[in-house]
Amino acid sequence: MNQLTIVKIGGKIVENPEALNALLKDFSLIAGYKLLVHGGGRSATDMAEKLGIKSEMIEGRRVTDEETLKIVTMVYGGLVNKNIVALLQALKLDAIGLTGADMNSMLAAKRPATDIDYGYVGDIKKVNGSVLSELLHLNYIPVLSPITHDGEGQLLNTNADTIAGEVAKALTFDFNVRLIYCFEKRGVLKDEKDENSIIPCMDKELFSRYKDEGIIQGGMIPKLENAFGAIAAGVKEVIITRASELNNGTGTFIQ
Amino acid sequence: MNQLTIVKIGGKIVENPEALNALLKDFSLIAGYKLLVHGGGRSATDMAEKLGIKSEMIEGRRVTDEETLKIVTMVYGGLVNKNIVALLQALKLDAIGLTGADMNSMLAAKRPATDIDYGYVGDIKKVNGSVLSELLHLNYIPVLSPITHDGEGQLLNTNADTIAGEVAKALTFDFNVRLIYCFEKRGVLKDEKDENSIIPCMDKELFSRYKDEGIIQGGMIPKLENAFGAIAAGVKEVIITRASELNNGTGTFIQ
Numbered sequence: 001m002n003q004l005t006i007v008k009i010g011g012k013i014v015e016n017p018e019a020l021n022a023l024l025k026d027f028s029l030i031a032g033y034k035l036l037v038h039g040g041g042r043s044a045t046d047m048a049e050k051l052g053i054k055s056e057m058i059e060g061r062r063v064t065d066e067e068t069l070k071i072v073t074m075v076y077g078g079l080v081n082k083n084i085v086a087l088l089q090a091l092k093l094d095a096i097g098l099t100g101a102d103m104n105s106m107l108a109a110k111r112p113a114t115d116i117d118y119g120y121v122g123d124i125k126k127v128n129g130s131v132l133s134e135l136l137h138l139n140y141i142p143v144l145s146p147i148t149h150d151g152e153g154q155l156l157n158t159n160a161d162t163i164a165g166e167v168a169k170a171l172t173f174d175f176n177v178r179l180i181y182c183f184e185k186r187g188v189l190k191d192e193k194d195e196n197s198i199i200p201c202m203d204k205e206l207f208s209r210y211k212d213e214g215i216i217q218g219g220m221i222p223k224l225e226n227a228f229g230a231i232a233a234g235v236k237e238v239i240i241t242r243a244s245e246l247n248n249g250t251g252t253f254i255q
Numbered sequence: 256m257n258q259l260t261i262v263k264i265g266g267k268i269v270e271n272p273e274a275l276n277a278l279l280k281d282f283s284l285i286a287g288y289k290l291l292v293h294g295g296g297r298s299a300t301d302m303a304e305k306l307g308i309k310s311e312m313i314e315g316r317r318v319t320d321e322e323t324l325k326i327v328t329m330v331y332g333g334l335v336n337k338n339i340v341a342l343l344q345a346l347k348l349d350a351i352g353l354t355g356a357d358m359n360s361m362l363a364a365k366r367p368a369t370d371i372d373y374g375y376v377g378d379i380k381k382v383n384g385s386v387l388s389e390l391l392h393l394n395y396i397p398v399l400s401p402i403t404h405d406g407e408g409q410l411l412n413t414n415a416d417t418i419a420g421e422v423a424k425a426l427t428f429d430f431n432v433r434l435i436y437c438f439e440k441r442g443v444l445k446d447e448k449d450e451n452s453i454i455p456c457m458d459k460e461l462f463s464r465y466k467d468e469g470i471i472q473g474g475m476i477p478k479l480e481n482a483f484g485a486i487a488a489g490v491k492e493v494i495i496t497r498a499s500e501l502n503n504g505t506g507t508f509i510q
Contacts, residue, residue: 047329050306051305051306070334073333073334073337073338074302074329074330074333074334075329075333076333077332077333077334077336077337078328078329078330078331078332078333078334078336078337079325079328079329079332079333081332081333082328082332082333082354082356082357082402082410083328083410085354085356085357085404086356086404086408086409086410087408089356089359089404089406089408090406090407090408094358094359095356095357095358096353096357096358097354097356097357098351099337099340099352101337101340101341101344101350101352102337102340102350102351102352103349103350103351103395104344104349140358147337149340149341149344151344151345152345153341153342153344153345154341155337155338155341
């Protein structure tokens with residue numbers, strides 16, 4: 001099977017033109033098939049603020065009312081996505097930016113309101129692996145924004161880490177998939193204050209223990225859960241690393 | 256050759272959810288291959304106003320400074336484009352929204368500043384007809400937003416009427432192309448105040464005469480110039496009509 005590398009980048013990189021350029025250059029050097037998933041992070045919060053709309057976050061997830069959905073569609077699906085695509089084109093990578101609505105590539109269901117109503121947040125129902133695989137074989141680089149749809153005309157806001165994980169799983173039928181989560185740290189750290197305390201390898205057992213001990217907490221928990229879910233579904237390798245060290249072979253390897 | 260219908264819709268329809276839904280339903284009923292081009296009109300101006308950015312228009316064309324480019328990329332390339340794609344998916348049309356950067360579908364050059372500096376406005380250099388044709392043959396419905404790129408990482412704002420005309424021309428190699436420009440009136444009117452004074456047919460000679468006589472003026476002139484340019488390049492038929500009468504066979508026929 002062919003090798004596919006999926007890289008997920010977050011808000012901090014997307015907001016910094018220099019860091020983004022450097023990351024995209026590194027991305028362009030990856031051999032084999034590749035696909036990019038981006039978040040948008042603070043840029044949507046900033047835009048909401050400018051427009052006088054308050055952003056509510058619960059456990060690191062944005063509550064998406066109608067106005068907030070418009071903003072994330074504009075910022076993530078438009079500004080961030082199209083800038084990345086244009087920059088990749090300049091690097092001679094034939095990129096194509098997609099939301100889940102485009103080519104029906106990612107179908108989601110609006111999360112039912114329980115104690116918490118997340119609003120227009122979508123949980124992935126189906127990634128259309130064959131469409132993405134077709135694009136890859138035609139040598140296009142899919143650039144996925146964290147916007148999905150419900151198939152009935154409604155766009156939805158979906159966590160970019162989740163998208164990266166689900167897309168990785170959906171493409172195992174056709175590729176040896178390697179999934180790289182880029183974030184601000186050099187890997188999963190044992191001691192948050194010590195950049196050199198990278199945990200080099202982690203399996204489910206170690207994850208469980210570190211979670212119990214409070215060493216791993218917050219936003220890292222769902223990220224790692226996505227990673228282990230991907231491994232369980234046939235993804236060969238998940239790496240958590242810093243964007244600037246994308247091709248350095250450093251980071252935390254999940255197996 | 257296969258029949259292809261290209262429909263261009265403007266800002267007024269895009270801003271009105273009911274009118275947009277009705278238009279997309281009519282669009283879905285068109286037989287044969289089809290492609291949609293949309294503008295964004297006032298929605299970008301409204302967003303700019305909310306953000307405290309002034310929009311400058313010269314001869315019906317927006318002056319696009321850096322901030323305005325961000326707004327049109329967000330609103331046209333994101334919000335408007337992705338909403339249309341999601342609505343078409345709900346109508347079981349497998350739509351894909353594109354800017355010119357996506358798949359390198361529309362390459363443009365930044366318009367050189369002369370007396371007037373339009374800023375980040377792009378004049379089309381090349382529509383990638385083979386990519387669009389490939390998508391159409393795979394039964395995707397391309398939905399084009401009026402954002403192009405220069406191939407060197409810069410997004411550009413391009414007039415949607417021009418895009419519709421250039422895309423129509425670029426697809427004549429593979430299709431019998433019919434191009435329908437939707438706008439607020441039922442066709443090109445002889446008397447602006449009389450909705451029933453539609454000019455049923457127009458050739459270049461009549462256009463020239465009406466232009467000299469001041470019957471045709473303003474934004475209609477570049478629209479018609481695009482239309483005649485398309486006909487000269489092999490497009491079979493250009494129709495100017497009201498969106499709500501898309502399939503009624505009314506309007507002004509350009510030949």
